[in-house]
Amino acid sequence: MDLVQYAWIAWLVVALVCFIIEMVTLEFTFLMIGLSSVVGLVSSITGLPWWAQILIAAAAALLLLFLVRPKLLHRLHDSGEINKQGIEALMGMAGEVTRSFERGAGEVTLANGDVWTARLSPAVPPRDPDVGERIVVTAIEGATAIVVPAQR
Structure with missing residues (x-):
């Protein structure tokens, strides 16, 4: 039994765990990691070797964390939506x-x-x-x- 053919399950589990953690933290870090896990999942389904899947997911994580996340945070904080409390x-x-x-x-x-x-x-x-x-x-x-x- 070749474990590499079931790598998509690991990618799916990592993505789901990251999305659940993101719902608690709400800071977009785990959202980006979860999305890069989805990229790893897709690369797994296409039949790429495990090392290529990891490289592609890591590259996606870096791009999302350093390019997309800051823009999302900036838009969130500068949206003008001030939630007054108390x-x-x-x-x-x-x-x-x-x-x-x-x-x-x-x-x-x-x-x-x-x-x-x-x-x-x-x-x-x-x-x-x-x-x-x-x-x-x-x-x-x-x-x-x-x-x-x-x-x-």
Whole structure:
């Protein structure tokens, strides 16, 4: 039994393992290695000797890692897609008063569905917004959203 004729199985396993690791790391390194393993798989299916398969897969890995990966990373980071999280994501978010304000404090439901205790910002004239009135978050202080009435 000639093990070289089953080399395609090894290439397939390496490619699948690399793709699974890439799903966890998300940095394109294992994606490039997995793609070069697919190149090795194709060279195996065409009947090339094992040493040629390794050379072709290694060349593909180098090309992908040093030419394609940096361009992908650059496009990913410069795409303008800024994923705000935590408090940053709440700044400027619209919402609605869900519990009457008394002396400048009440409860609001934000556009993302979060319910927050809220205080009226000191930057606006003091008043108590009505239930159902639209608001915008300007700051977060602890567990309290600082809000202003939305411009109509």
